[in-house]
Amino acid sequence: MYAKQYEITLPADYDMGTIRKRVADGGHVLDDRAGLGLKAYVIRERGIDDSPVNQYAPFYLWNDTGAMARFLVGGGGFQNIVRDFGRPVARHWTGISCHAGPARTAPVASASRRLTPVPLDADADGTGTGLSALIDREAEQVRRLSRQDGVHTAALAVDPHHWQLLRFVLWADASAPDQDATERYQVLHLSAPGLGDLPDGRTW
Numbered sequence: 730m731y732a733k734q735y736e737i738t739l740p741a742d743y744d745m746g747t748i749r750k751r752v753a754d755g756g757h758v759l760d761d762r763a764g765l766g767l768k769a770y771v772i773r774e775r776g777i778d779d780s781p782v783n784q785y786a787p788f789y790l791w792n793d794t795g796a797m798a799r800f801l802v803g804g805g806g807f808q809n810i811v812r813d814f815g816r817p818v819a820r821h822w823t824g825i826s827c828h829a830g831p832a833r834t835a836p837v838a839s840a841s842r843r844l845t846p847v848p849l850d851a852d853a854d855g856t857g858t859g860l861s862a863l864i865d866r867e868a869e870q871v872r873r874l875s876r877q878d879g880v881h882t883a884a885l886a887v888d889p890h891h892w893q894l895l896r897f898v899l900w901a902d903a904s905a906p907d908q909d910a911t912e913r914y915q916v917l918h919l920s921a922p923g924l925g926d927l928p929d930g931r932t933w
Contacts (some may be wrong), residue, residue, distance in 0.1 A: 730766065730824030730932050731791045731884040733801075735810070737841075739783040742790045744756040745774050748785050749825045749913035750916060755921050756918035759806065765789065766827075767921040771914035778904055778913040785887060786914065788840065788897060789927045790827065790884060822886030822895045830880025832901035837881050839913060840914040847892040851920025860919070868931065871896055879906065880914045883929075 741743075752770045759768050773780040791797040799805040801819060807836045810817065852859030868885055874896075875883035881899040888895065898907055905913045 730827055730850045730884070730886070730928055731744045731797060732795055732822040732824060732884060733789040733791065733797060733819055734786060735819045735823075735907060736784055736786040737814050737817050738783065739784065739808070740881065741775055742784065743783045744923040745783055748772055750919040755809075755892065756920065759920040759922070761922050762796070762920065764791060764793030764923065765800075766923040766927040767899075767919060768847075768915050769837065769840055769914075770818045770918040770920075771916050772861065773912065773914055778912070779916070788842075790824070793925045796810045800933045804815070821928050822893075824928065824932045825864060825885045825887055826871060826931045827882065828872055828875035828930065829874045829881060835901040837901060837916045837919045838897070838903050839905040840916050841896075841898045841900065841910035842914070843894075843896040843907070843909050844911050845894050845896075847887070847894060867894055867896075870917060872930070874898065874907075877906075882924075884927075892913035 756770050759765060767790050771786050771788055773782055773784040773786065775781065775783045801807045847863065849862045871883050871885045874880065879900050879902045881901055883898045886895045898905065898915065
């Protein structure tokens with residue numbers, strides 16, 4: 730499993746109805762994309778859920794990195810983003826775990842993201858095992874969160890370049906009730922052709 734997200738921050742006076750129409754017209758294109766676990770078409774809207782910005786920030790969980798590469802650089806879809814918005818940075822994380830929640834069959838309405846740095850002192854005792862112990866704790870927190878009412882899918886991943894942990898949760902609730910989230914989103918559409926192929930628990 731591989732996570733990816735790009736964030737397109739828009740002007741403060743941008744009409745977010747334009748993004749809603751874009752997703753309504755074209756969001757279905759990836760509904761049957763081979764190799765894709767899920768794509769959440771998410772937005773942040775200035776003044777809603779404490780968001781300071783207008784932002785279009787699609788989030789992906791891929792089952793196949795080849796399919797992801799084709800989408801990104803092989804003419805498989807990302808060229809439309811580049812054409813309309815320029816080329817944003819595509820952030821990516823190696824998957825650690827994924828869990829289906831009690832609301833897995835319900836429509837998704839919101840999402841939450843939590844980004845946290847892996848502390849430099851994660852291996853304070855010098856044994857080399859501190860990082861794996863930290864990941865164990867984080868994975869257990871995500872597993873427990875995934876049991877909460879309203880959770881559709883919860884995932885944990887790591888960026889080993891910047892040493893950053895990502896927790897991303899899809900919710901059936903209109904507003905994501907994740908108290909630890911660093912960002913909250915509205916979900917306009919969910920493409921989930923490979924949802925059943927995503928890991929159930931740890932990726933190893």
